[in-house]
Amino acid sequence: xxxxxxxxxxxxxxxxxxxxxxxxxxxxxxxxxxxxxxxxxxxxxxxxxxxxxxxxxxxxxxxxxxxxxxxxxxxxxxxxxxxxxxxxxxxxxxxxxxxxxxxxxxxxxxxxxxxxxxxxxxxxxxxxxxxxxxxxxxxxxxxxxxxxxxxxxxxxxxxxxxxxxxxxxxxxxxxxxxxxxxxxxxxxxxxxxxxxxxxxxxxxxxxxxxxxxxxxxxxxxxxxxxxxxxxxxxxxxxxxxxxxxxxxxxxxxxxxxxxxxxxxxxxxxxxxxxxxxxxxxxxxxxxxxxxxxxxxxxxxxxxxxxxxxxxxxxxxxxxxxxxxxxxxxxxxxxxxxxxxxxxxxxxxxxxxxxxxxxxxxxxxxxxxxxxxxxxxxxxxxxxxxxxxxxxxxxxxxxxxxxxxxxxxxxx
Numbered sequence: 384x385x386x387x388x389x390x391x392x393x394x395x396x397x398x399x400x401x402x403x404x405x406x407x408x409x410x411x412x413x414x415x416x417x418x419x420x421x422x423x424x425x426x427x428x429x430x431x432x433x434x435x436x437x438x439x440x441x442x443x444x445x446x447x448x449x450x451x452x453x454x455x456x457x458x459x460x461x462x463x464x465x466x467x468x469x470x471x472x473x474x475x476x477x478x479x480x481x482x483x484x485x486x487x488x489x490x491x492x493x494x495x496x497x498x499x500x501x502x503x504x505x506x507x508x509x510x511x512x513x514x515x516x517x518x519x520x521x522x523x524x525x526x527x528x529x530x531x532x533x534x535x536x537x538x539x540x541x542x543x544x545x546x547x548x549x550x551x552x553x554x555x556x557x558x559x560x561x562x563x564x565x566x567x568x569x570x571x572x573x574x575x576x577x578x579x580x581x582x583x584x585x586x587x588x589x590x591x592x593x594x595x596x597x598x599x600x601x602x603x604x605x606x607x608x609x610x611x612x613x614x615x616x617x618x619x620x621x622x623x624x625x626x627x628x629x630x631x632x633x634x635x636x637x638x639x640x641x642x643x644x645x646x647x648x649x650x651x652x653x654x655x656x657x658x659x660x661x662x663x664x665x666x667x668x669x670x671x672x673x674x675x676x677x678x679x680x681x682x683x684x685x686x687x688x689x690x691x692x693x694x695x696x697x698x699x700x701x702x703x704x705x706x707x708x709x710x711x712x713x714x715x716x717x718x719x720x721x722x723x724x725x726x727x728x729x730x731x732x733x734x735x736x737x738x739x740x741x742x743x744x745x746x747x748x749x750x751x752x753x754x755x756x757x758x759x760x761x762x763x764x765x766x767x768x769x770x771x772x773x774x775x776x777x778x779x780x781x782x783x784x785x786x787x788x789x790x791x792x793x794x
Contacts, residue, residue, distance in 0.1 A: 399562050399593035400444035400467065405476035407437040407462055407617075411545070422566070434659070436462040437473070438617040446481075446561075449594040450624055451604035453632050454614035456748040460597045462568050464488060482561025482593075485511050487551055496540035500531065500550050503539055507551075511558045525691075529553040549576060558631045559705065564599045565589060581607065601629040605774050606719075617739055626741055626774035634743035637705035659759055660689035664727060666748050666765035673737060674772050675781055681766070685750055690725040692752055693723050699732045700747040709779060710746070715754055738781045743769045 397753045411432045412418040431545055437459045444450050465471040467478050468486045494503045495745065504525055505624045525712055534542060542550070555563065563584070569704050584607075588594055598604055604611055604625055611628035613621040621628050669680035698713035714721050714730075722728040745767045750760040 389619065397445055398443050398479075399446040399448070400442065400481075400595065401477075401479045402440055402442040402463070402467070403477060404455045405437055405440045405461075405463070405473045406435065407466065407467060407471070408433040408435050408474045410434075410582055411728075412777045436617050437466075440476075440614070440617070440619055442612060442619070442622070444593055444595065446593055447588070448610060449588055449596060449608045451608035451611040452595065452597045452614065453599075453601065453604055453611055453629060454620075455636075458614040459617040461488070461557070461566055462617075464564055464595065464597060468564060480562050483512050483558065484562035484564060485555040485558050485560035486564040486566075487548075487555050488564075488566045493687045494539045494547070497538055498757070499538055500529075500535040500542075503550070504554055507554045508558060511555075511560070513558055513793065525550075525553045525557050528557070528579075545576070550581055556587060560587070560592060562593045562595070564595045567599065601633055605629045623769075624773065628769045630741045630771075631743060634704040637703065638743075660692040661685060661695060661750055661752075662760040663748060663750050663762055663765075666746070666762055668746065668766045668768055671766075671768050673768065673770060675738065675740060675770055676736045679734045679737050679768065681746060681748070683732065683748055684727055684728065684729045685760075686727045687723060687725050690723060692723065693756060694752045695721060695723045696751050696755060697730055697732075698749040698751060698755065700749070702745050702747060704743055704745060707779075710737070711747075713755060714752070715751075738771060739770050740776055740778055740781055741770050741772050741774070742779065743767060 393725075411434050440463060442450075452463065462471065464486070465488065465499065466473050467480060468484075468488065470488070498506065498580070504522065505515065505518055505772055508521075509515070513521075518722045521688050529535070529546075529552075531542075531546045531549055535550075539547065539550075565584075584594060594609060596604070608625040610623060611621075611625040612619060613628050613632050621631055664684040664686050665682075666684075667682045669678070669682070673679060683697060683699075685697070687695070694715070696713050696715040698711060700711035701709045703709060712732075721730055745764045748762045749758060751758055
């Protein structure tokens with residue numbers, strides 16, 4: 384563990400965690416024999432190639448902040464935490480944790496399986512900087528929180544994964560760390576224990592501790608963390624407000640799934656063969672980033688080649704990145720006449736108050752005739768926009784509502 388930056392300074396004055404240009408490469412061997420020979424003769428380079436788990440990662444976490452780390456499997460999340468905890472050394476770059484830290488990494492890390500739970504408590508707590516007397520004072524609280532009964536004095540190798548997490552978490556939180564690092568461990572415990580753990584983490588956070596939290600539960604990250612770091616292929620893809628980053632990651636994943644299902648989105652009805660009498664030219668949004676209830680305009684230009692065409696209409700569809708059709712009005716249904724004379728024309732579709740909640744949404748635009756039965760031109764994903772706001776509600780769209788709490792004693 385590096386406790387200072389390369390120039391010998393402590394970096395940001397109010398930072399609890401600092402990660403500076405961290406890269407981690409792992410050698411990849413062509414065969415088990417090459418791996419064995421590399422251990423016997425470390426100076427010999429027998430790796431056929433290297434795998435870059437982290438690539439120039441930078442992160443500064445202020446004291447007292449809770450940060451969620453998200454990303455797909457293999458994105459580098461656990462590697463980053465292992466480097467922070469000192470169990471893995473970076474290939475280049477430096478990390479620093481200021482203050483006492485406790486970590487809850489993957490199952491099996493930190494406890495001796497042949498020792499009893501009691502012995503492991505003393506061993507683990509001493510590694511985290513507590514004297515035996517301090518552990519004696521906290522032991523009853525550790526036992527009560529873990530709540531594993533007689534197993535406390537049995538070898539850890541006889542524990543279920545849930546019991547292991549209970550004890551490991553209990554030790555970690557009772558060391559009163561300045562920095563708490565958690566890697567998916569809470570997903571192993573039962574629901575009641577998860578609730579108890581989150582309540583205790585809230586208490587730790589309230590007294591000013593810094594928390595680094597890896598989770599595949601985006602809702603957990605949105606509700607629990609102030610900021611989030613999105614890792615993709617070992618690189619930082621996005622770092623910012625937790626709800627915003629989590630929603631961008633969700634939309635990104637949904638978009639990839641949609642692309643895999645259908646390489647191209649097409650008009651629901653096929654365009655006519657031969658010369659097309661009218662076609663779309665441009666689609667432009669007034670903004671690509673807005674908050675809920677702010678306005679959004681879609682500026683559309685189209686060109687009419689054959690003015691003898693009748694019943695021309697424009698449709699605008701707002702869809703989720705997973706293809707969910709959220710709203711799709713058209714000029715015919717709303718009795719709006721659009722120009723049908725030869726040449727270029729411009730129409731603006733305006734939403735005074737966007738009621739969609741945080742997320743990224745795509746805009747499809749279509750040019751039709753015959754009451755929408757014939758598609759002349761269709762631009763799938765013509766543009767996209769993001770609605771961003773602090774976490775305040777669930778779902779896709781905000782529906783005006785009210786709550787009424789009834790007095791049970793009222794008649």
